[in-house]
Amino acid sequence: MNLVLFKDFMLQLAFITTLIFTYQIFFAERSGQKSEKIILSVLFGLSILFCMAFPATVTPYYHTDIRIVPLLLGTLYGGPGTGIILSSVIILYLWYMGFNMGLYSSTLALLFSMPVILLFQNSFIKAKKSKRVQIAFMLLLYYSVAGIASVSLVRGLSFMEVVRIDYLHIVINAAALLFFSMLNEMIREMIRKAQDAEIAFLRSQIKPHFLYNTLNSIAALCVKDPGKAEELTLEFAQYLRRSFDFKHLDSLSTLEDELELVQAYLNIEKVRFGAKLNVEYDVDANLDIRIPPLILQPLVENAVRHGLMSNLTGGTVKISIKRIAGAAISLAVEDNGCGMSKGQLAEILQPNGNKKGVGLRNIIQRIKLIYGTSVHIESVEGTGTKIYFDLPR
Structure with a gap:
């Protein structure tokens, strides 16, 4: 009997493995998007349905499955909404199939x-890898006790009798x-490391990009106004020494530091272009918010160099920069x-597009x-x- 049970459970595990790793491998890039939770709910919901459709037969009158695995993991990774959906899948399936005893106990x-699983969900998300495994295991034990107590109550069996039947x-x-x-x-950590490596590579591109263009702006002043060029060079050097720590550029910066960098760049460009360049700030956000470094300055530079200075006037x-509901901040550079045509915009956004x-x-x-999340572009x-x-919380 135990061997038959083991085979039935292995079939359920095969279903769960296929669907869960389909999610991890093919939808990893959607991490953080709303569609991620939808996909997660669908695939983990299918895992639950497969487990319940092919249960293991303990006795002629008692069938069981390992639906708790996708239910628990789906809730912990997906959050309350996913947990409610997966719980509803279980209840609706049992109701539809007419499994009254199973419906009541489940x-x-x-x-x-x-409620206990959802109470620990936020702690699970914030915890490190080993702690996450511990939280998941403890919640499984709690669910098992709750399940045994429910079966005992509904079927009129003693607690220990249910344990004896259900131990395997x-x-x-x-x-x-x-x-x-x-x-x-392990898979999530591998994906995270791959993303961190790509982010570090992208930042290594933007650092010299910023310095190259800023120093070019100062160089242009050397002919027009050497004294001002010298002044701005010293100012820029002081700013770099004071506020621009290259050792920590791969970590998050603050919104205040990012704005200082933008202002330093614009001060140099305003001297170069004079009255042709006007700047407006509309900032209503917490300046201590942590954001990735160098996400505003390159956009401002594009607006100045390729948007405004392409016009004679x-x-x-x-x-x-605004605070918005459901996110940390909303940022815009206008x-x-x-402007650009649709063709020009498409060319710029190509991976090997122009400089x-x-x-x-x-x-x-x-x-x-x-x-x-996505970056939105409107250009006429x-x-x-x-x-x-928008940058989420």
Whole structure:
């Protein structure tokens, strides 16, 4: 009997493995996006349905499965919404199939256990790898106790009698959860390291890009106004020494530091272009918010160099930073310069596009990798360009 049970559980594990790793491998790039939770709910929901459709037969009147594995992992990684969806899948399936005893015991088990699982979900997300595995395992044990108590109550059996019948089920649940949670954390860590390496590479591109263009601006002043060029060079050197720590450029910066960098760049460009360059700031956000370094300055530089200064009369660049509901901040850089056609924009955004799009392409990739969100671009030829995006909490 135990061998038959083991084979039934292995079939359920095969279903879970296929669907969970389909999610991890093919949808890893969607991390942080709203669609991630939808995909996670669908795949983990299918895992639950497969487990329940092919249960292990303990006795002629008692069937069981390892639905707790996708239920618990889906809730811990997906959050309350995913947990409610997966719990609903279980209850609706049992109701549809007419498994009254199973419906009653499963509903009781979920009522006892889901509030506790959701209570620990936030701690699970914030915890390190080893701690996550421990939290998941402890929650599984709690769910098992709640499940045994529910079965005992509904079927009129003693607690220890249910344990005796269900012990193999509990052991396989524990082993499966440990296996999946540890393997899941290893895959997530590999993906995270790959993304960190790509982000570091992108930042290594943008640092010399900023310095090269800023020093070019100072060099242009050497002919026009050597005294001012010297003054600005010293000012820029002092700024770098004071505020621009290259050793920590791969870590997060503050919004205040990013704005100082933008202002330093614009001060140099205003001296160079004079009245042709106007700047407007609209900032209503906590300046201590942590953000990736060099995500505003390249956009401002693009607006000035390729938007405004392509016009003989110049124009205005507006920098807007706002607090919004559901996110940390919303950032926008807008200019009333020459704008771009759809063809020009598509060319700039190509991976191997022209040099004018280096900063923009870089920021789009970094925002997607770090936050899983998109950068929006609105541009009308002859009117101007607006680039904006939200940074989630």
